Every structure is written in C-alpha cells, then in structure tokens.
Amino acid sequence: MRQTSTAPRNNKLKPSSNLIMNGSVRVRVIRTLLAIQNGQSLSSVLDPLLNSLHDGDKGFAHALLLTTLRQWHALARLLDTLADNPIDEVEVRTTIQVGLVQLLYLEVADHAAIHETVEAAKEIEFAHSTGLVNAILRKVAKNPSKFRKKCDKKHSLPNWLAYQLKQDWSEQYDELTQGLRQPAPMFLRVNSAVTSVEEYQHALDGAEIDADIVELTTGFKVANSSESATPTTLSTKGLRLHQSTAVNALPEFALGVASVQDMHAQLAAPIINKALMAKLSAENNSAESANTDSDSDESNNNELHILDACAAPGGKLAHWLELISANDESSLFHVKQGNAETSPAITDIKVTAIDNEAPRIERIRENLQRLNLSQHDLQQAEKSVALNIVCADATRWQHGKNKKAATNEPVFDAILLDSPCTATGVIRRHPDISILRTEEDIEQTALLQADILHNLWPQLKAGGYLLYVTCSILKQENVEQMQDFITHHNDAVAIEFTDDCSWGIEQAIGRQCLPIDSASGDGFYYALLHKQGLG
Numbered sequence: 085m086r087q088t089s090t091a092p093r094n095n096k097l098k099p100s101s102n103l104i105m106n107g108s109v110r111v112r113v114i115r116t117l118l119a120i121q122n123g124q125s126l127s128s129v130l131d132p133l134l135n136s137l138h139d140g141d142k143g144f145a146h147a148l149l150l151t152t153l154r155q156w157h158a159l160a161r162l163l164d165t166l167a168d169n170p171i172d173e174v175e176v177r178t179t180i181q182v183g184l185v186q187l188l189y190l191e192v193a194d195h196a197a198i199h200e201t202v203e204a205a206k207e208i209e210f211a212h213s214t215g216l217v218n219a220i221l222r223k224v225a226k227n228p229s230k231f232r233k234k235c236d237k238k239h240s241l242p243n244w245l246a247y248q249l250k251q252d253w254s255e256q257y258d259e260l261t262q263g264l265r266q267p268a269p270m271f272l273r274v275n276s277a278v279t280s281v282e283e284y285q286h287a288l289d290g291a292e293i294d295a296d297i298v299e300l301t302t303g304f305k306v307a308n309s310s311e312s313a314t315p316t317t318l319s320t321k322g323l324r325l326h327q328s329t330a331v332n333a334l335p336e337f338a339l340g341v342a343s344v345q346d347m348h349a350q351l352a353a354p355i356i357n358k359a360l361m362a363k364l365s366a367e368n369n370s371a372e373s374a375n376t377d378s379d380s381d382e383s384n385n386n387e388l389h390i391l392d393a394c395a396a397p398g399g400k401l402a403h404w405l406e407l408i409s410a411n412d413e414s415s416l417f418h419v420k421q422g423n424a425e426t427s428p429a430i431t432d433i434k435v436t437a438i439d440n441e442a443p444r445i446e447r448i449r450e451n452l453q454r455l456n457l458s459q460h461d462l463q464q465a466e467k468s469v470a471l472n473i474v475c476a477d478a479t480r481w482q483h484g485k486n487k488k489a490a491t492n493e494p495v496f497d498a499i500l501l502d503s504p505c506t507a508t509g510v511i512r513r514h515p516d517i518s519i520l521r522t523e524e525d526i527e528q529t530a531l532l533q534a535d536i537l538h539n540l541w542p543q544l545k546a547g548g549y550l551l552y553v554t555c556s557i558l559k560q561e562n563v564e565q566m567q568d569f570i571t572h573h574n575d576a577v578a579i580e581f582t583d584d585c586s587w588g589i590e591q592a593i594g595r596q597c598l599p600i601d602s603a604s605g606d607g608f609y610y611a612l613l614h615k616q617g618l619g
C-alpha cells in the first residue's frame with residue numbers, strides 16, 4: 085500500500101519546526117503540530133505547550149491541538165479538494181488545518197478564526213501564503229455545515245490503517261473508524277486497599293464531580309487437575325466521569341485513593357490475579373486428593389513469584405499490588421487453602437517488574453510512591469510483598485541470570501505481559517499515533533511481541549498462567565499472534581473466556597475490545613494462556 089496525500093510530508097519540514105514556544109496561541113499550536121509531524125510524541129510536547137500559556141488560554145489550546153489531531157487526516161483530504169493547486173508546504177497545510185478545525189469543529193466565530201489564523205501564517209514566516217489561507221478559510225466559512233459533512237463522511241485515519249481495519253473488522257468498520265476520531269471518556273480506578281468504588285463515588289459527588297459506576301464481568305474456564313475446566317467469574321468496578329477533569333481536582337488523589345486508568349485496562353490485574361488463585365486452588369485440591377503432606381514437599385508452596393514483564397509506567401502493576409494488599413478475597417494472601425490444616429496460606433509474594441526504558445521505570449516508582457505501594461511500603465506491610473523493579477529487555481532477560489545460584493528452572497507462577505504494540509486501540513487518547521505510526525510498524529511490533537513471548541514462556545512454571553494484553557486493535561498483534569504462539573508451543577493452552585464476559589468480542593483465542601461506543605473503554609486485546617503440566 086502506498087502512503088496517501090494525508091500522510092505527513094516530513095521531508096518538507098524545516099528543522100526549525102522543533103518546538104519553540106512563543107507567539108500567539110494559534111502559532112504555538114501550529115508549532116506543536118509541526119513538531120509532532122517531525123516525529124515527536126504528543127505526550128512529549130503537550131506539557132511544554134500548556135506550560136508556556138496563561139491559564140485562560142490553556143483550554144482553547146488543548147481543544148485546538150487535540151481536535152486538529154483527531155480530525156487530521158479528514159481535514160487533509162478536505163484541504164486537497166479546496167485548493168486549486170496542491171499545497172506542499174507542511175507549515176501552510178498545518179496552518180490551514182488549524183483554521184478549518186476552528187470553523188468546523190470548535191465553533192470559533194468566523195472573523196476570529198480567519199483573522200487569527202492568517203496572522204499566525206505571518207508569524208510563522210509564511211506571509212506569502214496568507215492570501216491562500218484567507219481564501220480557503222473564507223470559502224469554508226460560507227457553508228461550514230456542508231464542509232463539516234464532507235469531512236465527517238469518511239474516516240480520519242491514514243489510508244493504510246483504515247484499509248487494515250476494514251480487513252480485520254469489516255462488520256464494525258464504520259462505527260470503529262468514527263469512534264476513533266472522538267474523545268475518550270475519563271475513567272478512574274479506585275484503590276481497593278483503601279476504599280470502595282461506591283465510597284469514592286460519594287467523595288466525588290461531594291467535590292461536585294459526577295461519575296457513574298461501571299461494572300465489567302469476566303468469565304473464563306480455568307484448567308484443573310481433572311481434565312475438566314472450572315468456570316469462574318469476576319467483577320471489575322471502576323468509575324466513568326461525566327466530564328474529564330484535572331487529577332488535582334479529584335478527592336485525595338495525591339494520597340493514592342484513585343488513579344486514572346481506562347476501564348478496559350482495569351481488566352488486566354483482576355484477570356491474572358484470579359487465574360493465579362485458580363492455580364493455587366487446583367494445586368491444593370490435587371495435593372489433598374493425593375493426600376500429600378506439604379511438609380514433605382521440597383518446593384515452597386507458601387511462596388509465589390509473579391512477573392509484570394512490560395510494566396512502565398506501572399498502571400497495571402499498581403492495580404495488581406492493590407489487589408494483593410487489599411484485605412479481602414481478592415488478595416492472594418487470602419486464597420482458600422482447601423483443608424487449612426494441611427495447606428498453609430501464602431506467606432511470601434515476590435513481584436518482579438521489568439521494562440526496558442529507564443525514564444519510564446522512574447515513572448513506575450513515582451506512581452507506586454503516590455499509591456503507598458513503593459518497595460519500602462510493601463515491605464513494611466503486615467503481609468509483606470518483595471518488589472523488584474528491573475530495567476531490562478524482555479526479549480533477552482532471564483530471571484536470576486546474574487546470581488550465582490541461578491538455575492534454568494522456571495520461577496514464575498504467573499506473568500502479566502502488557503506487550504508493546506502499535507497502540508492503535510488508544511488513538512482516541514493519543515491521536516498523534518495516526519500521524520506517527522507507519523504500516524511497517526505493525527510487522528516490526530509483531531516480531532518484537534513474538535520475541536518477548538518466546539523468551540518469557542520458558543520462565544513460567546508448569547501450571548502457571550500468562551496474560552497477554554495489548555492496546556492494539558490489529559489482529560496481527562492479537563489473535564493471530566496468539567494462534568502463532570500456540571502453534572509453536574505444545575505446552576500452551578488458551579483459556580476460554582465464557583459468555584459471561586460483558587466486554588469485548590470473542591476471538592478464536594481471547595477477546596477484543598473495540599473503542600466504538602463513546603462511553604466505553606479503549607481498544608484492548610486479552611488472551612489468557614495456561615502452561616500445561618502440574619506445578
């Protein structure tokens with residue numbers, strides 16, 4: 085497939101399009117968009133933009149930037165139909181697109197949108213283009229609803245991605261591509277070790293922040309020793325805010341009572357946690373039926389070792405630690421131990437978290453610190469958890485490799501692999517992805533995922549579970565990746581999600597969430613793998 089006219093024309097960008105924060109609000113937004121087309125991510129340029137502005141201008145700049153990015157490819161296509169001759173200068177195209185967004189999506193008064201955008205063209209030293217900018221914007225201002233309809237008619241994605249989505253999701257294609265150009269709702273996860281979702285909703289109410297409780301049900305059949313599968317269900321509750329808000333407006337946010345986390349991302353920790361509990365129960369049952377005396381067992385049955393393989397910035401890791409630290413049945417310390425006389429409860433939990441980007445590792449530490457889940461906090465707790473955070477490449481890293489006593493024995497009872505991916509499922513929150521990703525990224529990312537899986541799988545104990553997660557909506561990274569993995573690993577069995585699941589679309593392996601509904605969570609894929617054999 086070839087890139088279309090809506091692809092960024094990076095080769096025509098001047099080096100000066102790096103972020104320089106001066107000039108009017110529109111000029112700063114245009115410069116930010118140029119920096120993104122030059123390869124910088126939205127998350128790296130958003131704060132510098134907002135921090136450079138007076139409080140009164142921040143809201144407008146944010147809306148202008150995010151809306152332009154969300155409508156980027158549709159605006160580019162519209163622009164191609166508006167000009168008599170192709171416009172090649174990226175600075176000019178970007179300026180006009182920023183003008184179009186004001187007229188078509190942000191309801192800025194015509195005269196202000198046109199005048200200020202033309203002034204912006206002069207300020208970014210493209211004065212020669214002011215006639216063109218003015219003419220195009222005036223043409224659109226005469227009949228904005230006609231041009232808005234034209235813009236809304238098709239998707240706002242690069243054509244290679246739209247094509248791939250059509251291949252993967254033909255039935256959902258129209259809704260999906262329209263869904264991807266909308267803003268995403270803001271969801272909160274409530275720290276269950278501190279309070280309940282209901283109580284936090286009440287606290288939000290007191291702060292005049294309206295939020296709905298969202299409850300997702302997950303059902304899956306866990307493997308057990310008797311060849312049959314035991315159905316299990318779990319419920320995950322979070323909060324959806326009616327309006328996005330700054331985190332410092334949230335009650336006790338700094339104290340770690342709540343975190344911002346997409347609702348579908350909130351499924352990961354409970355699923356792998358529940359699967360691990362199922363493993364423990366199955367082991368207890370089989371030990372009991374074999375009338376095994378745990379004292380004579382050489383392995384330490386009271387100890388668990390779990391791995392978060394791509395952990396930064398620590399959202400799902402923190403959630404898992406919250407569940408472990410909670411004083412209820414969601415904690416691994418509370419697993420029912422069959423006959424309590426013969427099967428003592430879990431006493432030691434080791435958690436290893438790795439990520440290959442050092443600055444992102446720092447973000448894990450900061451996030452855990454806020455949630456009172458730092459290494460120090462966890463060790464001080466009544467039921468202590470040993471947390472080890474490591475900067476390492478998951479395609480090569482081996483647990484204990486640097487220790488003298490290292491063995492090749494698998495050590496992990498459960499692995500959460502929230503894999504690097506194209507992040508096509510979170511385009512609503514990171515609309516720069518539709519500019520920065522290329523078609524080649526899919527293949528490369530799928531290879532990286534396969535390498536990580538290949539390296540981690542031997543480190544999972546027999547009987548253990550691996551939860552594979554991506555925030556991609558492309559089958560190559562998801563169900564096809566899993567099918568390929570199972571084909572090449574005889575000891576891997578895909579655990580079946582049941583019809584009890586209130587989220588996602590059933591796949592040959594796993595389930596896929598699509599960001600279609602404006603109230604729903606992001607595009608995530610989940611597959612739960614069980615390693616055959618007794619632990």
Ligand SMILES: C[S@@+](CC[C@H](N)C(=O)[O-])C[C@H]1O[C@@H](n2cnc3c(N)ncnc32)[C@H](O)[C@@H]1O
Nearest residue numbers: 394395396397398399400439440477478502504
């Ligand atoms: C989807 S993000 C993880 C998000 C995280 N689990 C959370 O919930 O906050 C994927 C992570 O994989 C990391 N990563 C990418 N390639 C990696 C590799 N080869 N080894 C280890 N981590 C890697 C990235 O730095 C990124 O932080």
